[in-house]
Structures are given as C-alpha cells and as structure tokens.
Amino acid sequence: MVGSASVQLADQADSVSKKAISKHQTQMGIIWRQLRRNRAAMIGATILLIEILLAVAAPVIVPFDPYQQNPRAALQAPSVEHWFGTDDTGRDLFSRVIYGARISLRVGLISVMIGGCIGITLGILAGYRGGFVDNLIMRTMDLLLAFPGILLALAIIAVLGPGLFNVMIAVGVASIPVYTRVARGSTLALKDREFVLSARSIGAGDARIAMRHILPNVLPPLIVLATLGIAGAILTAAGLSFIGLGAVPPTPEWGAILTLGRKYIYQAWWYTTFPGLAIMITVLGINMLGDALQDALDPRLRR
Amino acid sequence: MERDTKAASIENRTFGMMSRRQLAGLSVMLPALAAALANGSVAAGIGNRTAISRAAMAQDVPQGGELTVAYNNPVGDTLNQHRSSSTSSRMISRHVLENLTWVDPANGSVNPWLAESWEISEDGLEYVFHLKQGVMFHDGTPFNAEAVKANFDNTMDPEARPGFTYGAMGASAYAGTEVVDEFTVKVTFISPHAAFLLFLSDGGTGIDSPTAMAEAGEDYGRTTLVGSGPFKFVEWIQGSHVTLERNPDYTGGPAAFGFTGPTPLDRLIYRDVPEANIRLQSVLADEAQLASIIPPNVPEVQGQDNVRVIATPKAGTTRMYLFNMNSPKLSDMAVRKAINMVVDKEAMLMLPGWAGFGRPGIACLPSNMVPNGDLSSVEQYDIPYDLEGARALLDEAGWVLNGDIREKDGVQLIFDMSVMQSDVDAGVIEPIDGFLREAGMQLNIKAGDINYWIDSFSNGDYEMTLMSDSGYVAVGMVQEFFRSGEPFATTGLANAEIDDLIDKAIGAPTIEEQWEYLMPCIGLIMQEVVGVMGWESDNLDVASNKLQQLAYNEIGFPWFYGAYLEQ
Numbered sequence: 001m002v003g004s005a006s007v008q009l010a011d012q013a014d015s016v017s018k019k020a021i022s023k024h025q026t027q028m029g030i031i032w033r034q035l036r037r038n039r040a041a042m043i044g045a046t047i048l049l050i051e052i053l054l055a056v057a058a059p060v061i062v063p064f065d066p067y068q069q070n071p072r073a074a075l076q077a078p079s080v081e082h083w084f085g086t087d088d089t090g091r092d093l094f095s096r097v098i099y100g101a102r103i104s105l106r107v108g109l110i111s112v113m114i115g116g117c118i119g120i121t122l123g124i125l126a127g128y129r130g131g132f133v134d135n136l137i138m139r140t141m142d143l144l145l146a147f148p149g150i151l152l153a154l155a156i157i158a159v160l161g162p163g164l165f166n167v168m169i170a171v172g173v174a175s176i177p178v179y180t181r182v183a184r185g186s187t188l189a190l191k192d193r194e195f196v197l198s199a200r201s202i203g204a205g206d207a208r209i210a211m212r213h214i215l216p217n218v219l220p221p222l223i224v225l226a227t228l229g230i231a232g233a234i235l236t237a238a239g240l241s242f243i244g245l246g247a248v249p250p251t252p253e254w255g256a257i258l259t260l261g262r263k264y265i266y267q268a269w270w271y272t273t274f275p276g277l278a279i280m281i282t283v284l285g286i287n288m289l290g291d292a293l294q295d296a297l298d299p300r301l302r303r
Numbered sequence: 304m305e306r307d308t309k310a311a312s313i314e315n316r317t318f319g320m321m322s323r324r325q326l327a328g329l330s331v332m333l334p335a336l337a338a339a340l341a342n343g344s345v346a347a348g349i350g351n352r353t354a355i356s357r358a359a360m361a362q363d364v365p366q367g368g369e370l371t372v373a374y375n376n377p378v379g380d381t382l383n384q385h386r387s388s389s390t391s392s393r394m395i396s397r398h399v400l401e402n403l404t405w406v407d408p409a410n411g412s413v414n415p416w417l418a419e420s421w422e423i424s425e426d427g428l429e430y431v432f433h434l435k436q437g438v439m440f441h442d443g444t445p446f447n448a449e450a451v452k453a454n455f456d457n458t459m460d461p462e463a464r465p466g467f468t469y470g471a472m473g474a475s476a477y478a479g480t481e482v483v484d485e486f487t488v489k490v491t492f493i494s495p496h497a498a499f500l501l502f503l504s505d506g507g508t509g510i511d512s513p514t515a516m517a518e519a520g521e522d523y524g525r526t527t528l529v530g531s532g533p534f535k536f537v538e539w540i541q542g543s544h545v546t547l548e549r550n551p552d553y554t555g556g557p558a559a560f561g562f563t564g565p566t567p568l569d570r571l572i573y574r575d576v577p578e579a580n581i582r583l584q585s586v587l588a589d590e591a592q593l594a595s596i597i598p599p600n601v602p603e604v605q606g607q608d609n610v611r612v613i614a615t616p617k618a619g620t621t622r623m624y625l626f627n628m629n630s631p632k633l634s635d636m637a638v639r640k641a642i643n644m645v646v647d648k649e650a651m652l653m654l655p656g657w658a659g660f661g662r663p664g665i666a667c668l669p670s671n672m673v674p675n676g677d678l679s680s681v682e683q684y685d686i687p688y689d690l691e692g693a694r695a696l697l698d699e700a701g702w703v704l705n706g707d708i709r710e711k712d713g714v715q716l717i718f719d720m721s722v723m724q725s726d727v728d729a730g731v732i733e734p735i736d737g738f739l740r741e742a743g744m745q746l747n748i749k750a751g752d753i754n755y756w757i758d759s760f761s762n763g764d765y766e767m768t769l770m771s772d773s774g775y776v777a778v779g780m781v782q783e784f785f786r787s788g789e790p791f792a793t794t795g796l797a798n799a800e801i802d803d804l805i806d807k808a809i810g811a812p813t814i815e816e817q818w819e820y821l822m823p824c825i826g827l828i829m830q831e832v833v834g835v836m837g838w839e840s841d842n843l844d845v846a847s848n849k850l851q852q853l854a855y856n857e858i859g860f861p862w863f864y865g866a867y868l869e870q
Contacts, residue, residue, distance in 0.1 A: 069737030071650040088599070088655040088730050089737055162750065244724045248748045249733045263580055263599045263728065264655065 031220075034296035041292030047285025055101040064092035066099040066252045075268045085270035087260065093270065096252035097278050103253045104282060107168055107237040108230035114172025115233075116179050116226050123183025124210050124218065128191055138184065141177040149174045153236060157245045164237075164253065167246045171233045182225055186218035224294045231286035238279050254279050360561040360852060360865055368868035369570040370850065372861070373582040373594035375725065377575040379753065382539060383516075383524025384507045385458045386466045390773050393467065393506035394860040395545050395573055399441075400509025400530030403432060403451070404500050405557035406775075406857040413500045414559035417446065417510060417531075427495035427812035428478075434486040440512035440531045441550060448488040453513035455480040455490065470779060471502035476809070495812040498776040504857060531555065533566040533864045547571040560854075562865035571863055577725070583845055586610055592847040592868065593861060597729045598658035604845055614660060615842045615859040616671045619773040620780050621664040624720075624735060625834035628795035630766045632716060637700035639832040643686035644693035645738045646835050656730030661838040666825045667784070669839035672777055673822070680822055684829035685836075693742045702743075709743035716744040721765035724750040732769065735835070763793040771840070773858050778808045778817050785828050794833050801827050 035041040054061060063081075070090030078085045084093035126137040144152060156170035190196060191214065199209050240246035241255030249256060254275040261271030376391040384396050403418035418432040438446035458468045459477055473496035481489045490499075502508055515529035528536035533556065534547035548570050556563040574591065576582045582594035583603065587610065596604075596612070604612050626633045626642075633639055648663035662670070665685045670676040702709040702716055709716045718739075726732055727750045736746040746767070749759070759765045774780050783789055786805045787797045804824035811817040829836075842859045849869045854862045 067737070067740055069734060069740075071647070071654050071734070074654050089734050090654075091737075244727070244750060248750060249727055250736050250748075259728065260730065260733075263597070263730075265580070266603050 031293070031296040035292055038292040038295070040288045041296075044285045044288030044290075044292065047281060048289060051101050051105065051282055051285070054098055055105050058098045058102055062092070062095035062098050064095045066091060066095040067250055068092075075264060075271070077268075078270050084274040085268065087257070087271055088264060088268075091250075093257070093274055096257060097254070097274050099252045100254045100257065100275060100278060101282070103164065103247065103251065104234045104237070104279070105230075107164065107171070107253075108234040108286075110168045111171040111175065111233035111237070112226045112229045114169060115175030115229065116222065118172075119176040119179025120183040120215070120218070120222060122176070123180040123185075124187045124214055126180065127184040127187025128206065128210055128214065134184070137180065141180045144174075144177045145181075149232075150236060150239065153240065154245070157240060162245045162248060164247045164251060167237045167240050170240070171236045174236075175229055175233070178229075179222060179225065182221055183218050186221060187214055190214050190217055220297050224290060224297060227286060227290035227293055231283040231290065234279065234286075235283055362562065362564070364567050364852065364867040365870050366567045366867070367569045368567075369572065370568050370593070370863060370866070370868060371572045371574055371585075371591040372863075373574050373576040373585045373591040375575075375577055375579065375582065375595050376753075377542060377577075378539065378545065380466075381524035382528045382536070382545070384466065384468050384509055384511070385454070385460075386464055386524065387468075387507070388466050390467075390860075391573075394856075395506075395547070396509055396528065396530075397506030397532075397856065397860070397862060398534040398547055398571065398864065399528050399532045399536050400506070400511060401438075401532045401555055402504050402506075402509050403434075404503040405559060406501055406504040407559055408855060408857045408859075411857075412559070413504065414557055416504075416555070416557045418503075421500070427497065428492045430490045430499060431483065432488050432490070434488065435555075436486055438531050438555065439552075440515070440529055441535050442512050442515050442529045444512045444514040444529075446510065446531055447485050448482040449485075450510060450513050451488045452480045452482050453516070454510050457516060458508075466507070468505075468507040470783075471505055471507055472496075473499060494810045496809075497811055497814050497817055498779065501776055501857075506856070506860075534571055537570075542575060544575065545573040547573075556864065560865070562852075566864050567867035568863060579729070586845050586847055589847060589849075592850045593853070594845050596843050596845045597656075598660050598843065599655050599730060600845070601658050601660075601843070609848050610845050611848060613844045613846055613853075615844075615855060616669070617771070617773065617840045617842050618672065618775045618858045619669075620672075620771045620784070621667055621669045622661075622731075622769060622771040622837045622840050623664065623667060623834045624837050625768055625770045625784070625794050626832075627763055627766050627768075627793065628831075628833070629763060630718075630795075632714060632718065633766060634795070635700060635702075636832060637696050638702065638716065640686060641693040641696045641700075641702075641742060642739065642744065643832060643835050644689045644696070645742045645744070646735060646837075647688045647690075647738060648838065649688070651734050651738075652838060654730065654734055656734065657838065660841045660843065664836035664838045665829075666836060667781065667828055667833075668777055668825060671839065672775070673825075674818055681826040681829055684826055686832070690741055697742060704743045707740070707743065708745060717747050718744070718766040719749055720746040720767045720769075721749045721751075721756060721759040722769050723753055723756045726750075726769050731837075735767075760793060761790060763795075767834075769837070770834075775857050778805070778821055781805060781821060781824060781828070782809060785824075785833070796828070796831055796833050798827065798831060801831075 068091060073086050073090040074088050076082055076086040082092050082094065084097055087093055087096070122137050126134040152174040153170040156173055157166055160166040160169060196209060196213050199213050237246055238255030238258070241253050242259045244259065247253035247256040249260065257275040258272055261268065264271050374391060378392045378395065379389045380392065381387050382392050382396055384393065387393070401417050403416060405414045405416040407414055417435050417438065419435050421430055421432045423430055434448060434451065440446060455472065458472055473492055476492045476494045476496045478491040478493050483489050509530055512529040515527055516523050519527045525539065533550055533553045535550050537546040537548050539545045549566055549568060551565050553565045576585065579597045579600055583596050583600045585591040586594045587607065601612055604610055626639055628634050651657065652661055652663065653659060665678050666681050670678050697709055701711045703711070720732060722732055727748060732748055736748065739745055760768055760770065770784065772780050772783060782805050783791050784794065785796055785801060786792055787802055801824055804820045804827070808817040808820035808824065811820065844861065846853060851867055851869055853866050854864070856862045
C-alpha cells in the first residue's frame, strides 16, 4: 500500500512537472514565433536544411562517384561537366564536396552528442548532488578548461591516433566542460524550485528527479550551446583533417580536401575554394541559427 | 603536363650533377670500377666509356654571403655519423667532414681525398691507405692513421648503436683497422666488401676529430661536430636549423673535384621546412636559395626568371609500394599480382603528383642503378597493366565482389597502407587507392610522421607501404629489404635462393662479379611479386639563379663546396 501511494504521489509530482514542461512547450511556441520573425534565423535554418537534404540525397544528386579517379581529367577547371572542377586525381569536386556534407554534419552532430551527453550528465550530477561530487567533477572540468579546446583535441588524437571517428571523440571530449558548466549552473537554480522539492517530498528518487524534472528544464540553453557547438566541431574537425590528424584520404572530408588542394592553390583555385566555401557557409548558417536561438531564449531580448 | 614544355626551366645537370644518362653512367662504371679495384688502382676515366666532360670550376668567384637551404627531412637523430641513420645528417656532415675517397658523380670514378693512394690485396680482404699529411681538424688535432683507426673503431663498436656507417664499413664482414705508421692504415675484412671504396666517399664515413669525439662523448653530433672540411659546425637547433660557417684555413678539396682552398660562402644554413609550398615560396622570396620541392610545385616555377628547377634521377631504389606478405590477404599470390595489374603506371606518372617526372618502375632498382641501364633480362617478370585480367584473376582465386569490395571467407580486400603524411600530401598514395577500387579493392591509409612510418615498417605493422632508399651501392639496398633476417626486410619474403644470391653478391670480390648474382636475384624478387614497383623517381630542387657553381654528390645531394652567390 505504501508503495502504491508513493507511486501515485510521484505521478502527481510528474504532472506538476509536466505543467512546467507544458509551460515550456508554450515557451517553445513563443521561441518559434521569435525565430520566424528573425531573418538571420531563417537564412541559417534554410542553409542547414538545404545542406541536410543534400547530404541525405547525395548518392542520388552527385553526378560522379566521389572516389572515382580519372587520371586524364586531373585538375580541370569548373565546367558544365564538373561544376566545381576536378582534383589532382581527376575526381569530381562537386561530388566530393556534397559527400563531404554528410561527413561534416555527422562529425558535428556526433561530437556534440558525445560532449553533450557526458557534459550534461556530469553537470546535473554536480549541481544536484553538490559537496564532494560537485567539487570532484568541477575541479576536473576546470583542469580540462585550462587547455584550449584544439590543444586538448590534439592531445586526445595523439593518444587515439588519426581518423574520423577519433576526431569525433576528441572534439566531443574537448567540449564536455562547457556543457557541464552550463548544466550545473541551471541545475543549481532548479534544484530548490517547488516542483523539484515536491517531487522529492513525495519520494521520487534522485535519478527520476534528474531525468524527469531537471533535465527537461535545463535543456533550452544547452540546445543553443549544442547548435553553436556543431559549427565549432565542424571547424575543429576540418582543422584537424587539414593538419593530417583527422579524416584520412580518400575520405571526402572538407578539411582533408583542403589540405590536398593547398599545394595546387596557385594553379587550381577551385580545389581549395569550394570545400572552403562549404565549410564557411555551413558554419555561418549554423551560427546564424544559433545566435537567433540564443536571442529567442533570452526573455530580456524578447519583444 | 608534357615533359617538353618544361624543358626551358628545368636544368639538366651539368658540372658535378647527374643527368639520368650520367647517373646510369655511374652504375655503368661500377663493373669497370671493380676491375680497377681488383688491380689495386682506381683512377678517373675507368673502362672504355667516354668520360663525361666537366665544366671547369672557377676559382676566382665572389666571396662571402649566407646561403639558406630549405629542406624537408630534418636530421632527426644526430650529426654523429657513427650513430646516425639519417640521410639528411650525412648530407650536412659531408660539408664539415672530409672522406678518405671521393666518388666523382660525373663518371663514377673513385678519387683520392684524405687518402692519397691505396692498395688492395688480391683476395679483396686488405686495404692499405696512404694518408695525406699536414691536415688539421678544426680543433687543431692532427689528422693521421690513429684518427682513422679511432673513427673506424668507434663506428664498429659492438656496444654502441649501429648507424648507417656500420653497414657501409661492411658490418659483419669487417675485421679491424690497424695503424701501420703515422700516415698508413690497414683495414681488413673477413669476407670481401667490394663497395668499400665507394662507401668511403659517403658523408657517413667522413673522418671526425678523435679529440672532439672523446671530449663530447654522448653529446658529439648534437652540440659539436669537428672535422677537417670546408665548413665548420656552428649549431644544430633540433627541428629548426643547422648552421655551418666557412673554414678560412681550408686547403683541401679532392683534387679531382677541381676546386681547392676555402669555400666562397661565409655561412650555410639548413633550415627544416616540412611544407613543400613554403619551401618553394621561400626561394621565390629569396629567403632561401635552394629548396627541395615536389612535382606539383613545378608549374609555379615555370616562367619565373630568377629561379631554376634541377631534376636529378634519384640514386637508390625504385619507389616501391611494398607488400607485407605475412598479411593473410597478401600471402595470396593472385592478390599481389592483381594489385600490380590494376596500377596504370603510365597514367599515374601523368598525374600532378608526378607531373611527368620519373619513369614507370620495373624492378626494385631503377634502370639508372644497373649496368648500362639495362633491365632487359628481368623485364619479362614485370606485370603489365591489365584491369580486366586483374578482375578475372581475383574471381578465379575466390575473391568475389560483395558490394564494392571483394571478399573471401569474410575477409575484405582492404589493405592498411602505412605511410608518411608527406607522401600523402605529395599525392602519391591516393591514386593507388583509386586504381584498386577499379577492381573491388581499397586502401585504408594510415599516415604519420617519419618515426611512425619507420616503426610500422620495421615492426612489420603494415600491409602496404611506400618504400625507397637513397644510395649507390646496389647490393646493399637489395640486401636491406629482401635478405631475410635483415632489420628492414619485413615484407615476409623468405626465399633461400634469393638469400643465397645476395650472400654471394656481398661476398664477391668485385662489383662486376656482384652483378652476376644480383641481376638474377632481382629477377627472383620480381617473380615473388613483393610489391608494386612504382616509379623511378627524380629528386627535384629549386635554386635561385644567384646560386652558382652548385655541385651534387654521388647520391644526388647538393654539395656546396665551391658554390657561391652572385652579388
């Protein structure tokens, strides 16, 4: 009997929390309206949407196999046949850049997922438990924050070795402290709120409170962070590939294409220009959307 | 990309430099040279081949100036030639140290330098050298027989880490060095070491001051390097540069070289510049006056009137994409043959990564390293391009397509290619992947720095790699990679007949006899299909037109003794 009463109470607490979430859902509506009114947000979202569509439909869209070499067509300038020209082994650069979108978006998303999942879990744990756990986690994060992100990623690559998957891990791990800090701060602000206290008073466990009451309420600022993080991860991964520590040839990753093209920069401008533009446009689009999200989520900036 | 279009800006080696034909001449000379060695005398103009004419070296040239060389291979280990395995180290030390002999790259002749003359016993086991008198090391130590013995003893010290020079001195064939009198020294061997006099001309066997070696101990070659050559060591900042300065008291120089006395340049700086474009730009901006470049750089140099490209056929092995036959996939001869059949070398050489430089490889040694440039006796074992044939061969061997990749018993034909990042950047790895894909195979390219590559190769931790070596003693290079039991022979080749032929070639008293064993041995290696014999490569340098009287040594490295900068 005691057990079933406790479950009922917990469900009631959940409904209180759901009200809070539903309030957030209303807020999401406000945010969406805010975003729709923001031209930069719409441009950013459109860029991202187009890129996702291109990435998904790449096998159908591209005119050539991105790995198919044609020695007799090496370093051809952009033409009707090869819109972005060809590389030093005669591969079609348009096909490679489109396929590169798949890789870059995947790198961005997976890196952010790695950093976000671990960082948010640790942040909520630190904020909610406090004391020794908080100290241990946050001092470790301080230690990681003492290294510039790219340096930390380089150190991780040095241990794991070059390769695309290792780049995702490196970039993800390097971003953990940022998510941890933000999640902890939000958790500290939430953990003494009424709906959390009521959940606790009616017997909800720590894990349940963290997952069902705190996590949904700390997510909005973290979504902004993650959006901007995708852009950062794409840039870092391209940078690592550029210095030979990321994707290995013949993977059509934008940074890797750039590094192969740099020795032809004076004779084949298209080799570096198009992958460079792809990186720039993607990062610009994501940043525009991220900035707009930040504005939309900040009540002080809402009109 | 036609070779002819480059003719205007690409220099054929003239004085002291080897054209492809001249370098072939060097190896042509080797049998004749061996005959001369056997007779106990070596001189210029060996054999019946017309000696390659040499332009006269001007002695009265502008003095002074600082020459910067941008190079891509850092010294890495040490400038102590008794311990170093670095080719760059040998190249640099050659300016500080003098050698007992001097090989003229123009005709392959072995000439006196610190050794004024020598005699060789009939069985090829004893060499008696009569040394030059009055030579002083930079620290004031006199050069004499004791100094030579101290150097050779140091190289062959069984307690110390062996470097390149250990092999150059004959390795286990070496018996010892004995001082006969102050200026006479005798070197003895357990078995013949026919290439000994050639090796004595290498930067690796230069003679150091015994006093300096003893004083510096482990630091010798790092903080100091003392020889008797035209340049003095100033400093080596690892990863940055090596600085040498003019030795104003120098009176030496091999008589056959044609230049004597102090070298014109005040300072010589070797700067480590890993990125090829930056090396090229540094010469175009006159921050360096000579740089090693890669073929993709060449089009940019064309049309520039202040620089020139110098192409030198590489003295050494062919650039080989070697297999590790211990890999289950590559233990299958059909797979090894099929890989060879899909690589279209002619098309490959026209790619920007080669820009038309080099020639399709046939054997493990390029044509410029074999007598008369003649590989006809082994050409029958070369595997021609045949894409359809490769597909059929793999089908027949049970490697069937599953999607884009062939597989058998769950094993896919994807090969780990462990290489240096610089080779990936140079564009000479990816094309192989492209060729393999045509027949349902792929590469998994694993790139790293030189240490990663050397480790992976020497530990056999690779399935394919791009390998080559620089040198001019053919038997040594064949032994290095294909004699089972050698540290770098990691391809998994274990063929008693090949081992026996290499051993016989090593033990032959003359180089002419060495080739009697070596050529059939090369044929057998080709039949084992140990790799794709990629291409016979050229070393490419870009030089400022201010840099004049530039010479190249016998392995194709620039030698700046006598070089000067136009004011």
